[in-house]
Amino acid sequence: DTEVTQTPKHLVMGMTNKKSLKCEQHMGHRAMYWYKQKAKKPPELMFVYSYEKLSINESVPSRFSPECPNSSLLNLHLHALQPEDSALYLCASSQDWDYNEQFFGPGTRLTVL
Amino acid sequence: AQRVTQPEKLLSVFKGAPVELKCNYSYSGSPELFWYVQYSRQRLQLLLRHISRESIKGFTADLNKGETSFHLKKPFAQEEDSAMYYCALRFLKKTGNQFYFGTGTSLTVIP
Numbered sequence: 001d002t003e004v005t006q007t008p009k010h011l012v013m014g015m016t017n018k019k020s021l022k023c024e025q026h027m028g029h030r031a032m033y034w035y036k037q038k039a040k041k042p043p044e045l046m047f048v049y050s051y052e053k054l055s056i057n058e059s060v061p062s063r064f065s066p067e068c069p070n071s072s073l074l075n076l077h078l079h080a081l082q083p084e085d086s087a088l089y090l091c092a093s094s095q096d097w098d099y100n101e102q103f104f105g106p107g108t109r110l111t112v113l
Numbered sequence: 114a115q116r117v118t119q120p121e122k123l124l125s126v127f128k129g130a131p132v133e134l135k136c137n138y139s140y141s142g143s144p145e146l147f148w149y150v151q152y153s154r155q156r157l158q159l160l161l162r163h164i165s166r167e168s169i170k171g172f173t174a175d176l177n178k179g180e181t182s183f184h185l186k187k188p189f190a191q192e193e194d195s196a197m198y199y200c201a202l203r204f205l206k207k208t209g210n211q212f213y214f215g216t217g218t219s220l221t222v223i224p
Contacts, residue, residue, distance in 0.1 A: 004156075033212075042199055042214035043157070056211070090157065097210060100164075104157040 002027060004105035006091050012111045015081060021108045023074040023091030031097040032074040034066060035090040037107070043090055049074060050097040081112045116140075117202045117215035125221045126190050134185040134218045136174075136200030145203040146183040148174055149214070152196045160185075160198070170194070190222045 004025045013019050023032065031050045035043035048056035049068040057066075063085075065077040074091055088109050092102040116139045126132045138144055148160040161169045163176040163183060174185045183200060200215040 042217050044214075045212055048210075092157075100162065101159045102212075106156050 002103075004091055004093055004103050006089075006105035006108050008108060009106070010109045010111075012113065013078065013081065014113050015083070017081075018077070018079045020078065021076040021089055021091075021110075023076075023093075023105055024072055025093040025103070026072055027093065027095075027103065028071075029093035029095050029103070030071060031094045032068065033092040033094075033102065034074070034076055035092065037088040037090055039087075047076075048097060055097060078110075081110075083112050086111045117200050117213055119198075119200055119215040119218050121218045122216070123219050123221070125223055127223045128192055129189050132187050132190040132194070132220065132222075134198050134200075134220065136183045136185065136215060138181050138183065138200075138202050140181075140202060140204050142204060144176070146174075146176055147201040147203070148172070148183075148185050149199045149201055150196050151199070152193075157199070190220075192222050192224055195220055195222045 007022045011019060033048050034046040036046055037043045045058050046060045047066045052068045052071055063080050067075040067077060088107040090107045091105040094102045118137045120135055146163045149157050150160040151157045160172060161167055161174060163174060172185055172187045174183050176183050185198060197217050197219050199217045202213045204211055
């Protein structure tokens with residue numbers, strides 16, 4: 001399996017909801033990433049996990065909470081989001097955290113009402 | 114501050130014509146640069162990286178440290194090259210390696 005998968009594809013949530021995004025890879029990669037991409041903008045790095053430990057948090061608000069339960073799985077827990085958090089959330093993985101090649105998932109399109 | 118600039122948001126060329134997508138960077142250290150591509154309805158994927166000096170799908174990019182540029186070139190554009198292209202920079206911060214995408218150039222190859 002040489003793909004990064006993300007679920008759900010689309011998510012609509014209210015500002016008081018709690019939801020989670022899921023990302024999975026079975027390539028044996030030890031680094032995983034969350035990016036946020038607004039319309040017509042480049043992806044912006046949010047979090048980096050390396051060997052299941054959080055290594056980079058790019059000053060992301062606490063309403064976004066990442067979790068890496070094992071080396072194949074990465075979650076992003078969402079709580080009390082704002083409408084401006086609506087975006088495409090991309091997950092990526094790489095063999096290690098040197099980023100030599102990142103493999104991207106298709107993304108989850110999030111809409112916050 | 115580290116920065117990647119892609120001056121052209123949109124670029125159109127005719128099939129068979131040469132194409133150059135510009136990328137300039139600012140970084141005081143030793144940069145590592147990449148080109149990523151996103152075809153319509155497909156996920157973002159690596160096209161090439163400067164460190165490997167390879168040619169992928171006929172595209173090449175040379176790192177010019179004097180001009181701080183990493184332009185992507187192809188001598189003869191094909192219709193299937195139409196896509197969104199992002200130049201990206203990897204650099205070291207206190208917290209670890211960081212990765213920064215440029216704003217992207219949307220390439221349209223006209224038949």
